[in-house]
Amino acid sequence: MTRRIAIVSAVGVTGETVPQATTRGPSWDGRFTVLILFLPPALLLFTLFVVLPIGEAAWYSGFNWNGFGRPTNWIGFDNYRFVLETRAFWLALRNNGLIIAVSLAVQLPLALTLALMLAERFRGAVALRMLFFMPYILAEIATGLIFSFVYDGDYGLVASIWRTFGAEAPHLLASTDTAMLAVLIVIVWKYFGFHMMLFIAALQSLDKSLIEAARIDGATRSQALRHVVIPLLYPTIRLSVFFAVVGSLQLFDLVMPLTRGGPADSSNTMVSFLYNNGISRMRVGYGSAIGVILFVICVTFAFTYKRWFMRDE
Amino acid sequence: MSSAETTRAPFDPAVLFKAAFLAVVAIFVLVPLLATLLGGFKSLGELRVNPFGWPTHWEWQNYADILFSGRYWQLLRNSLIISTLTVTLTLITASMAAFTFAHVKFYGSSMLLSYLTLGLLFPAATAVLPLFIKVRDLGLLDTYFGVALPQVAFSLAMSVLLLRRFFRDIPHELLEAALVDGCSYVKFFRYVTLPLSRPILATVGTITFVNSWNAYLLPLVMLNTDALYPWPLGIMVYQGEYSSEWHLILAFITLTILPTIILFLLAQKHIVAGLTAGAVKG
Numbered sequence: 216m217t218r219r220i221a222i223v224s225a226v227g228v229t230g231e232t233v234p235q236a237t238t239r240g241p242s243w244d245g246r247f248t249v250l251i252l253f254l255p256p257a258l259l260l261f262t263l264f265v266v267l268p269i270g271e272a273a274w275y276s277g278f279n280w281n282g283f284g285r286p287t288n289w290i291g292f293d294n295y296r297f298v299l300e301t302r303a304f305w306l307a308l309r310n311n312g313l314i315i316a317v318s319l320a321v322q323l324p325l326a327l328t329l330a331l332m333l334a335e336r337f338r339g340a341v342a343l344r345m346l347f348f349m350p351y352i353l354a355e356i357a358t359g360l361i362f363s364f365v366y367d368g369d370y371g372l373v374a375s376i377w378r379t380f381g382a383e384a385p386h387l388l389a390s391t392d393t394a395m396l397a398v399l400i401v402i403v404w405k406y407f408g409f410h411m412m413l414f415i416a417a418l419q420s421l422d423k424s425l426i427e428a429a430r431i432d433g434a435t436r437s438q439a440l441r442h443v444v445i446p447l448l449y450p451t452i453r454l455s456v457f458f459a460v461v462g463s464l465q466l467f468d469l470v471m472p473l474t475r476g477g478p479a480d481s482s483n484t485m486v487s488f489l490y491n492n493g494i495s496r497m498r499v500g501y502g503s504a505i506g507v508i509l510f511v512i513c514v515t516f517a518f519t520y521k522r523w524f525m526r527d528e
Numbered sequence: 529m530s531s532a533e534t535t536r537a538p539f540d541p542a543v544l545f546k547a548a549f550l551a552v553v554a555i556f557v558l559v560p561l562l563a564t565l566l567g568g569f570k571s572l573g574e575l576r577v578n579p580f581g582w583p584t585h586w587e588w589q590n591y592a593d594i595l596f597s598g599r600y601w602q603l604l605r606n607s608l609i610i611s612t613l614t615v616t617l618t619l620i621t622a623s624m625a626a627f628t629f630a631h632v633k634f635y636g637s638s639m640l641l642s643y644l645t646l647g648l649l650f651p652a653a654t655a656v657l658p659l660f661i662k663v664r665d666l667g668l669l670d671t672y673f674g675v676a677l678p679q680v681a682f683s684l685a686m687s688v689l690l691l692r693r694f695f696r697d698i699p700h701e702l703l704e705a706a707l708v709d710g711c712s713y714v715k716f717f718r719y720v721t722l723p724l725s726r727p728i729l730a731t732v733g734t735i736t737f738v739n740s741w742n743a744y745l746l747p748l749v750m751l752n753t754d755a756l757y758p759w760p761l762g763i764m765v766y767q768g769e770y771s772s773e774w775h776l777i778l779a780f781i782t783l784t785i786l787p788t789i790i791l792f793l794l795a796q797k798h799i800v801a802g803l804t805a806g807a808v809k810g
Binding site: 347 | 579649714742
């Protein structure tokens with residue numbers, strides 16, 4: 216106690232230098248306590264359930280192992296070879312590519328257009344924003360089930376539209392030609408609202424004076440949009456692309472109720488491929504190899520994208 | 529942006545186009561949801577001939593059967609337990625770590641922070657098999673904690689980043705003054721930082737809750753007993769049992785997404801702020 220009082224009085228006298236003395240002096244104990252008490256729970260959980268499993272995946276991927284006992288049957292890189300020789304793996308990779316392509320070609324322009332419309336104030340704008348955002352917070356499982364009804368060949372909405380035109384209703388999810396297309400439509404339905412919200416948030420924090428300046432200088436609305444607003448949104452567009460890619464690489468829940476990756480692996484994503492071939496059959500080594508490949512893709516993408524496109528942020 | 533000449537002239541073709549475009553998108557979003565809600569009120573026979581329209585005969589029995597079955601409530605209870613565990617543990621561990629990173633200078637601080645943010649780079653799915661084996665070896669398979677603890681671990685990275693940014697804005701002079709007055713770091717955290725940080729805690733809590741409430745893969749891998757299933761697993765089992773009795777499945781879907789929609793309407797601000805702001809500045 217006496218020491219603290221001394222310091223308090225010292226602050227009054229010498230001003231600047233003394234607060235340093237307080238942080239170094241008596242409160243070192245305090246800082247030490249915080250370090251000992253506050254950091255370990257988070258670090259421990261993170262290490263145990265996130266970092267170690269990734270390392271172990273690399274280790275297990277060298278074995279032919281069904282998960283029971285200890286892994287003993289070391290087969291080197293064979294699991295990776297098996298994965299790369301599987302046609303379904305390349306189909307899954309292609310599907311992830313398709314999802315990214317549709318996100319860029321359909322979802323992003325749609326989200327941006329809607330954001331430009333709804334960032335303005337008019338009656339119902341907020342309600343529409345909320346409506347468009349709602350699919351994003353619904354569980355992917357529920358969304359998938361809703362759309363497996365929509366697509367159902369006997370009871371579904373699509374079938375009923377078909378029948379009003381007198382045509383035989385297709386079973387969209389049961390055909391290798393249409394299953395992935397059907398999944399892609401659901402993806403746009405579920406995620407465009409999220410990207411729209413990103414753009415609205417960005418539009419609302421834009422410096423309005425830049426747009427006004429352009430208008431005063433004689434730019435038309437569409438010129439101001441093309442040459443001022445869109446360029447100002449580039450950071451958000453890059454971010455939106457980033458989320459589209461990352462989201463595609465982890466897409467799983469949505470696919471399961473719709474198609475389970477089928478028919479004939481035509482609508483698998485990387486994660487549903489991992490689930491169908493590694494997890495559900497407890498092929499730990501093989502599944503871990505898929506996991507490691509997915510990990511490498513994710514990390515490589517994140518680093519190169521950040522380096523190339525998001526250097527300033 | 530909204531200039532007077534376009535919003536006030538009612539017959540401007542641009543306005544008309546805009547209204548039509550918004551209407552089409554609204555219909556695209558609404559129709560599947562409304563058809564699901566209404567489908568639960570129809571009989572299977574009516575659903576087949578009239579999947580879009582109002583029910584000609586309101587079949588309350590579908591909803592009533594589910595609401596009076598123990599099954600529905602058990603699924604919601606399990607989901608609530610797992611989500612509450614996940615949110616509580618995430619908020620406690622993440623806020624303590626974030627406080628340390630924000631206010632305590634120590635050697636290796638920035639290194640440890642980047643270590644934690646590695647978690648943002650890849651999804652839980654990549655390591656789910658080793659994770660399963662780890663949880664099994666810890667004896668947590670088929671328990672609520674076996675699902676909640678990995679979920680906490682995977683939500684830590686984002687949570688710590690969001691909380692730390694907020695904590696850092698609390699003036700450092702406040703902490704120094706409190707320390708000088710004999711307050712400890714721990715007490716400052718408990719009585720100053722946390723009460724001042726309610727908005728960000730609510731935001732982080734809401735994101736974590738929504739993610740955990742909707743999660744499918746981790747519970748699918750970690751749980752074997754039906755009695756412990758959260759609702760996304762339960763609804764898949766239900767769909768498997770009643771494979772083409774869509775009127776029942778639609779009623780079940782409606783009832784299970786109802787809590788999410790109610791929460792969304794109540795906590796819009798936190799949900800939108802959390803799910804987008806975290807992304808924008810994270």
